[in-house]
Amino acid sequence: xxxxxxxxxxxxxxxxxxxxxxxxxxxxxxxxxxxxxxxxxxxxxxxxxxxxxxxxxxxxxxxxxxxxxxxxxxxxxxxxxxxxxxxxxxxxxxxxxxxxxxxxxxxxxxxxxxxxxxxxxxxxxxxxxxxxxxxxxxxxxxxxxxxxxxxxxxxxxxxxxxxxxxxxxxxxxxxxxxxxxxxxxxxxxxxxxxxxxxxxxxxxxxxxxxxxxxxxxxxxxxxxxxxxxxxxxxxxxxxxxxxxxxxxxxxxxxxxxxxxxxxxxxxxxxxxxxxxxxxxxxxxxxxxxxxxxxxxxxxxxxxxxxxxxxxxxxxxxxxxxxxxxxxxxxxxxxxxxxxxxxxxxxxxxxxxxxxxxxxxxxxxxxxxxxxxxxxxxxxxxxxxxxxxxxxxxxxxxxxxxxxxxxxxxxxxxxxxxxxxxxxxxxxxxxxxxxxxxxxxxxxxxxxxxxxxxxxxxxxxxxxxxxxxxxxxxxxxxxxxxxxxxxxxxxxxxxxxxxxxxxxxxxxxxxxxxxxxxxxxxxxxxxxxxxxxxxxxxxxxxxxxxxxxxxxxxxxxxxxxxxxxxxxxxxxxxxxxxxxxxxxxxxxxxxxxxxxxxxxxxxxxxxxxxxxxxxxxxxxxxxxxxxxxxxxxxxxxxxxxxxxxxxxxxxxxxxxxxxxxxxxxxxxxxxxxxxxxxxxxxxxxxxxxxxxxxxxxxxxxxxxxxxxxxxxxxxxxxxxxxxxxxxxxxxxxxxxxxxxxxxxxxxxxxxxxxxxxxxx
Ligand SMILES: Nc1ncnc2c1ncn2[C@@H]1O[C@H](COP(=O)(O)OP(=O)(O)OP(=O)(O)O)[C@@H](O)[C@H]1O
Numbered sequence: 001x002x003x004x005x006x007x008x009x010x011x012x013x014x015x016x017x018x019x020x021x022x023x024x025x026x027x028x029x030x031x032x033x034x035x036x037x038x039x040x041x042x043x044x045x046x047x048x049x050x051x052x053x054x055x056x057x058x059x060x061x062x063x064x065x066x067x068x069x070x071x072x073x074x075x076x077x078x079x080x081x082x083x084x085x086x087x088x089x090x091x092x093x094x095x096x097x098x099x100x101x102x103x104x105x106x107x108x109x110x111x112x113x114x115x116x117x118x119x120x121x122x123x124x125x126x127x128x129x130x131x132x133x134x135x136x137x138x139x140x141x142x143x144x145x146x147x148x149x150x151x152x153x154x155x156x157x158x159x160x161x162x163x164x165x166x167x168x169x170x171x172x173x174x175x176x177x178x179x180x181x182x183x184x185x186x187x188x189x190x191x192x193x194x195x196x197x198x199x200x201x202x203x204x205x206x207x208x209x210x211x212x213x214x215x216x217x218x219x220x221x222x223x224x225x226x227x228x229x230x231x232x233x234x235x236x237x238x239x240x241x242x243x244x245x246x247x248x249x250x251x252x253x254x255x256x257x258x259x260x261x262x263x264x265x266x267x268x269x270x271x272x273x274x275x276x277x278x279x280x281x282x283x284x285x286x287x288x289x290x291x292x293x294x295x296x297x298x299x300x301x302x303x304x305x306x307x308x309x310x311x312x313x314x315x316x317x318x319x320x321x322x323x324x325x326x327x328x329x330x331x332x333x334x335x336x337x338x339x340x341x342x343x344x345x346x347x348x349x350x351x352x353x354x355x356x357x358x359x360x361x362x363x364x365x366x367x368x369x370x371x372x373x374x375x376x377x378x379x380x381x382x383x384x385x386x387x388x389x390x391x392x393x394x395x396x397x398x399x400x401x402x403x404x405x406x407x408x409x410x411x412x413x414x415x416x417x418x419x420x421x422x423x424x425x426x427x428x429x430x431x432x433x434x435x436x437x438x439x440x441x442x443x444x445x446x447x448x449x450x451x452x453x454x455x456x457x458x459x460x461x462x463x464x465x466x467x468x469x470x471x472x473x474x475x476x477x478x479x480x481x482x483x484x485x486x487x488x489x490x491x492x493x494x495x496x497x498x499x500x501x502x503x504x505x506x507x508x509x510x511x512x513x514x515x516x517x518x519x520x521x522x523x524x525x526x527x528x529x530x531x532x533x534x535x536x537x538x539x540x541x542x543x544x545x546x547x548x549x550x551x552x553x554x555x556x557x558x559x560x561x562x563x564x565x566x567x568x569x570x571x572x573x574x575x576x577x578x579x580x581x582x583x584x585x586x587x588x589x590x591x592x593x594x595x596x597x598x599x600x601x602x603x604x605x606x607x608x609x610x611x612x613x614x615x616x617x618x619x620x621x622x623x624x625x626x627x628x629x630x631x632x633x634x635x636x637x638x639x640x641x642x643x644x645x646x647x648x649x650x651x652x653x654x655x656x657x658x659x660x661x662x663x664x665x666x667x668x669x670x671x672x673x674x675x676x677x678x679x680x681x682x683x684x685x686x687x688x689x690x691x692x693x694x695x696x697x698x699x700x701x702x703x704x705x706x707x708x709x710x711x712x713x714x715x716x717x718x719x720x721x722x723x724x725x726x727x728x729x730x731x732x733x734x735x736x737x738x739x740x741x742x743x744x745x746x747x748x749x750x751x752x753x754x755x756x757x758x759x
Contacts, residue, residue, distance in 0.1 A: 014070075014123070015130050021066040021086045021094040022128050028086075029062075060084060063127040067095045068160075068178035069106050070121040081106050083177060084251070098177045099219035107185035110156075114138035122160040122178070134159050155181045155513050155542045162543060165515055169576045169626050169655060171601075171608040172245045176208045187509045188213045192221050192450065195500060197493055197508045198478045201539030202525075202652035203516025206478045207243060207622060210452045213476055215250040217450060229449040230254040233262070233467065235458065237606040238615075239622045243454070259459060262466045263431045264384045264438035274425035280413050282487045284429040285460025287499065288405045290436050295401045296391045297340055297440060302378050303330060312374065314366035321365070329354070330378055339443040340382060348375040384437035385421060388430060393418040432462035444469050452476045455622055456496065457484035464499035473503030482533035483621060483649050485642040491533070510537060516624055518545025521658045525651035528637075532644050549658040556663060559585075560592035563631055566659040567598060570627035571611050575657070578603075578625035579614045580650040582635045589614060589631065617646040620653050627657035634663065 060066075060083055067082035079096050081103045086095040096102050109117040117138045124132045136156065155161065161179040180188065187209050190196050200206045214232065218225055232247070232254055234240045240256050247254055263270060276284070283289070304310040306324040313319075333346035351371035358365035366374060382390075391398065395415055402411035419425065426434075438444060451471045453459070457479035459467075467475075477500065484490045497506060514522060519541040526538050554562045563579060570577045579600070581589055593600055593612070601607035603615035603623065613625065617636050630636070630650045637643040651658065 011130050011133070014133065017080070017094070018066050018125075018128050018130060020088075021080070021082075022062065024088045024094060025060065025066060025084075025086050026062055027089070065123070065125040065128045068123055068125075070123070071103075071106050071117055072119040072121070073105075074116045074118050079103065079106075083175075097219070098180075099216050101220075104185070104189065107180050107188075108182055109138055110182050111136075111138055122158050124160055124163065132159075155515075157542060161515075165543060165655065168574065169624055171242065171576065171613070173208060173211070173243050175246060175249055176205065176212065177250070180209075180212065181205075181513070183511060183513070184209045184212075187511070188216050189220075190507060190509070192217055192225065193474055194504050195473060195497075195506045196476045197497070197506060198476065198511065199480060199493065199508065199536075200511030201480055201482060201514055201537075202649065203514045203624070204511035204539045205515055206480070206511055207454055208246075209511065210454060210476050210478045211243060211246045212250065214247060214254060214450070214452060215252050218252050218254075225449050227252055227254045229447070231448045231451045231470065232256045233451065233453045234258055235455040235621065236260070236619060238603045238608060238619055239455065241606060241608055242623055259453075259463050259466070260428055260431050262463075262470070263435050264442075270385070270426050270431075270434065272426055272428055272431075274427040276427040276429045277413075278487060281427070281429040283406070283410050283414055284433060285462050285487060287461040287465065289433055289462055290465060292398075292401060292405055293387060293391055293433065293437050294440055296394070296398055297382065297387060302380070303327060304378065312366065312377070314370045314373070317366075319364060319366050326378075334379075339439075340379070340441040342443070344375055344379045344381070347379060348372055351375060382437075382441050384434045384441060385424070387437040387441065388433045389418040389424065391433075392416040432460065432466050435466045436462060439469050446470065446472060448472070450474045450476070452478065454478045455483075457481055457490055458486045458488055458621075459496070460488045461499045464496065468499060468501050471501050473501040475500065480536075482529075482536045482538070483645060484533075485618065485621075485640070485645045485649070489642045489645070491535075512537065512540060514539035514541045516655050517541055517652050518543060518654075518656065520545050520548045521651065521654055524549050524551075524658070524660075525648055528644050528648070532648050545656060547657060549660065551660045551662060553662050553664055559631065559661060559663060560588050562661050563589055563629055564592050564596045564598070566629045566661065567593070567612055568596065570629075570657060571598070575611075575626035577612045578620065578623065578628045578653050579612065579631065580617055580620050580628060580636075580653065581614070581631035582617060582639055584635060585631050586614070586616075617650045621649050624653050624655055626655055627659070628654035629659045629661060631661045632663055633660055634665075 065082070066086060067080040069081040071079045071081065073079075079102055080094065081098055082095040083098065084095070085093065085097045085100075087093055098106070105115040105117045106120060109115040109120060120136045120138060122134050122136075123130055124134075136158070158179070161181075164174075164176070164179050167174070176184075184205050187196065187198055190213070198206050198210060211232070214230055218227060218230065232243070234243060234256070235258065237258050240258050244256055247256075260272075304321075304323045304326045306327040308323050309320040310323045310326050311318060311320050329350045330347060333350060334343050336343070336346060338346075348371045351366075351374045352368045355365050355368040355371065359367075392414055393416060399411075406414070416425075435444075446469075448470050449472060451467060451474075453467055453475065456464075456477045477496075481490060481492060490496060493508075517525065517539075522539070522541040526532075529538055550566075552562055552566075563581075567577050567579060579589060579593075590600075593614070598612055599610055600612040600614045601610040603613050604619045607613075608623075613623075615623065628650070630647075633647050633650075636650060637647040640646065651660070
């Protein structure tokens with residue numbers, strides 16, 4: 001038999017096995033119980049059908065491949081590795097789950113350390129149809145391989161991995177179970193009871209690894225870890241959306257939150273309305289704010305004096321109570337510790353029982369039902385919102401605390417006049433303060449047995465405290481110091497770890513290989529590495545790209561035309577495209593895309609999913625696209641203190657193609673170039689893509705009319721989509737009306753066109 005014939009023969013044999021496993025998997029679907037009819041009561045029936053539904057949802061689709069790998073061990077044992085366990089009717093295991101210990105050698109075995117694996121086979125499938133497979137014969141290689149040198153296993157650049165890395169991105173992070181690398185698996189299976197810190201450059205798989213770790217931990221520590229005791233936290237809604245489908249896809253439903261969602265439940269919903277100046281946001285994020293809030297709730301001036309009677313009015317009567325007795329009771333209630341409300345309850349209980357005792361002994365004392373109001377006079381009721389409002393607006397009244405914690409300038413900057421509860425202009429920087437206040441007043445129950453926090457490098461001390469108080473110390477903290485930007489940009493992990501729980505040991509891991517970014521793009525992105533993060537190890541790209549990055553130097557007049565041209569090329573090739581630009585360029589880019597009839601998702605508003613996404617460098621963190629167009633790198637790099645890092649982030653969002661649209665420097669200013677001198681392709685001077693001029697008045701050409709109609713159609717579709725996405729259906733007509741009025745008020749008038757909207 002020829003080699004090709006032998007291969008075909010083997011594929012046929014493997015396919016038979018896959019088909020058999022698929023049949024057995026489907027048979028299980030049939031036996032997932034649907035018991036409502038036999039349940040003892042309605043509650044039990046609902047619970048059991050919820051359970052059955054969840055089980056069915058977790059099961060792979062009938063067409064999904066049953067296994068992605070196979071291990072042939074030295075002892076002649078063979079294991080097929082897939083997402084889930086599959087048994088036949090006799091109980092024989094046909095496929096083991098990737099999360100089991102049996103599957104571990106599939107990831108951990110390397111040529112240097114084969115772990116009894118003779119051969120590792122990786123299948124390439126279309127659904128459950130095997131197209132091909134590739135084998136690594138580990139034992140044979142290891143006998144001739146070099147000694148272990150202590151460096152992490154180099155990625156196994158199998159066809160399956162390379163194919164996976166080339167797959168088009170869809171706006172959702174994908175499962176990597178079939179191609180997890182040895183160094184990544186080490187992090188995935190790290191002990192539960194520790195604080196794991198995962199450092200790694202862009203695209204090293206930190207996020208993917210952290211999420212697969214959740215799935216692995218739930219499977220292997222099921223006794224102590226339930227899905228609702230695990231929390232995954234990301235920096236913003238867009239990121240949470242980006243990673244949101246991966247865990248359910250792996251079969252685990254755990255809570256995902258953006259860091260801003262760690263906040264108290266409030267009677268009056270907390271609406272973020274205000275923008276915070278940077279200097280104020282920096283103070284509000286500082287750990288000193290925790291002290292300020294706690295001290296502001298100290299006993300204060302309402303403590304009765306021990307040296308004189310405490311005279312109180314209760315009902316129509318006046319009572320003169322023993323000041324020393326009351327003061328001692330207050331002190332006892334307070335010093336016993338706990339939350340602010342627990343201390344209040346202790347005092348209230350004392351007033352109640354004292355009233356009963358005193359009145360039984362014929363001593364004049366307010367009735368037991370006055371206990372609540374007597375307590376309130378000494379330890380006033382407080383809510384998180386009222387405490388934060390008070391602290392920000394108290395001014396001179398808390399001067400001694402301010403003096404101890406802040407400079408005069410800082411104390412003055414913090415001041416904000418309190419508003420009615422529903423009018424308060426809360427800012428994002430207030431959220432951790434409200435959460436801290438909630439913890440002080442009500443206490444926050446320890447909810448989570450494990451917390452994963454991604455892009456942790458940027459969190460403020462107050463945000464880290466919000467995580468810490470929800471954690472028992474078991475955490476996976478993920479980030480990259482070289483991508484640390486914003487008000488809390490850091491140069492090492494210590495600065496961050498000091499705000500996290502110290503209950504468990506800290507274990508550090510570094511992921512060294514870059515899977516996302518092709519080598520040529522990586523080389524461009526790291527050209528200012530020493531300034532970006534001295535001392536931080538940069539990732540090593542595992543593969544070459546098909547094309548070099550394209551740096552295009554244009555004059556100001558041709559910027560948007562060039563962006564549109566690049567976007568159109570990638571989009572027309574079926575790629576997802578990210579356009580990354582700073583705020584000052586944003587409206588021009590959006591106008592140009594409208595003119596070119598190109599719709600886009602606005603990732604800064606939590607949108608993802610359309611082929612084209614426009615995003616600021618800050619919000620692009622963690623995201624990836626098949627092709628990226630970075631506009632005006634100088635403005636990104638020079639626009640803020642850590643601009644170099646922002647540019648590094650922007651340049652490393654691509655899996656395939658990168659275009660940098662750079663602007664010819666104004667000779668009068670001649671700033672230092674931020675891009676290296678790599679071959680540049682100048683844009684044509686004659687910009688064929690320049691937009692047709694929009695007529696200001698007079699006759700309207702056919703071309704302009706066409707443009708006008710396209711712009712109207714695009715804006716209308718966008719408005720309709722946004723209204724549908726944000727308002728409940730019964731409000732659509734009213735919102736549409738108000739939007740039209742607002743457009744009129746903004747000097748834009750025109751006829752209303754509603755696509756699929758009522759009214
Ligand atoms: N072992 C692997 N097999 C297949 N794909 C992988 C593997 N590891 C990482 N990837 C892919 O590489 C890309 C980058 O992964 P991920 O987003 O987790 O990196 P990251 O380190 O979090 O990057 P960033 O710092 O930019 O947020 C993703 O598309 C991911 O699916």
